[in-house]
Amino acid sequence: MKTLDIISQPESPLTKKSTKLDSFVGNTPLYPIQNLDIKEDVKVFAKLEWQQFGGSVKTRAAYRIIQDAIERGELTEGKHLLDASSGNTGIAYAHIGAALGIPVTLCLPENASEERKQILRSLDVNLKLTSRAGGTDEAQEVAKEIYEQNPSQYYYADQYSNPSNWKAHYDTTGPEILDQTNYDVTHFIAGLGTTGTFTGTGRFLKTYKQEIELIALQPDIAMHGLEGWKHLETAHTPAIFDDSVADVMQTVSTEEAHETMKLAAQKEGLLISPSSAANLAGALRLARQLEEGTIVTLFPDDSSKYGEVTNQLFK
Ligand SMILES: Cc1ncc(COP(=O)(O)O)c(C=O)c1O
Structure with a gap:
């Protein structure tokens, strides 16, 4: 009997190299917010996304x-x-x-x-x-x-239309959050830029449990200072945006984010970026409305690239 030889394509040098960074991407720590007057039965966590290769989410x-x-x-x-x-x-x-x-x-x-x-x-x-x-x-x-x-x-690459953007979060950020909270998360809240983080993480969490509430955040005005966020009413809507993912949409002002940057520094010892602080502001607002629950957000990056903001805030 004749056997068929399977001729495999030689792997390109790029394909070989493309997984080289696997263990340095994602797998970021989930940090418990501890000193911001949150009720005993309400927990707020944030993933420290700057702690990976390339320094951000x-x-x-x-x-x-x-x-x-x-x-x-x-x-x-x-x-x-x-x-x-x-x-x-x-x-x-x-x-x-x-x-x-x-x-x-x-x-x-x-x-x-x-x-x-x-x-x-x-x-x-x-x-x-x-x-x-x-x-x-x-x-x-x-x-x-x-x-x-x-x-x-x-x-x-067109990150605004590229499904690989949200799929990265569906396959990594979402599962990490479930694992790190022992499958006990009640709310996920995050700001919208390309919308990849919110869409991918949110879709994944809903596949685990429909009841997990997804809160999307936006800047309150078009001319805002929340680097990385989009004001969807006035900017091009990214093609990957899916308005059925969010259960609730809220806004955060740049001023509220700046005040929260100060709070995070003084009470938590965290030097975070304006969009990270805006996520925290949204999470704290939500925490005040709940009697119990586990709220998860992300800190996309730290304050090191925002000298123009920190020089003003921390004089
Ligand atoms: C600092 C910062 N925050 C938030 C975001 C929003 O993330 P996404 O594009 O996944 O919506 C970005 C995106 O570039 C960012 O750079």
Whole structure:
């Protein structure tokens, strides 16, 4: 009898390298908020997302986007990873790109802070600066144009439309939260940027238990200071956004977030970013309304990239 030889495709060098960082992505600690006058039967926890490779929550999405694109054969040796990001996703792409040998091109508004541009330059990113007035929406349009002019040179990641973004949270953040709370979480609350974190984590938690309440947060006005968040009424709605995921939508003001940054520093010893503080503000508001429950949120990053805010707040 004849046997069939199975001829396997040789693994590309990128595929081999793409899992190199697995143990340094995600698996962040769940920190109990302890000193902010929360009732005895109410618990508030936050995942310290800066404690992973690349320094923010966005490493989860960026890593998964890259891995999925390599697996589909869309991101191949020598191609540039291209996207629009003024902040943490760009920084995550840059760290991962440097570690895996993938060149990175990023479109970002010219008013992104000097600290951020310096980090990106240090990691050898090819920067295309777009106008301040156009914000991240214009940066997205420019990234798309660059891709369309030369599709063979780039893999356009498009984090706002890329399902790998929310799937990263469905497969990692959600399960980590269940595990770290011993399957005892009653509320998940987080802000919306690309919406990947909220959508992926929320969808996963609902598959475990429908009763877990999902609270989405937004800035209260269009011109806000909550870096990483989107004001959905006035900005482009990300294609991955699914408005059926949230049970409740609430707003947080920049002022409330800044006050909460001070509280977190003085009472908890945590130096957190404005969007982390906005998440905490939402969680504390909710905690005051409950008699019992376990509320989980995330701290997307720490305060180290927000000198323009901390210099004012902590004079
Ligand atoms: C500091 C910060 N907070 C919050 C978010 C929102 O996360 P997501 O894009 O998953 O909605 C981001 C996203 O870039 C961010 O950088």
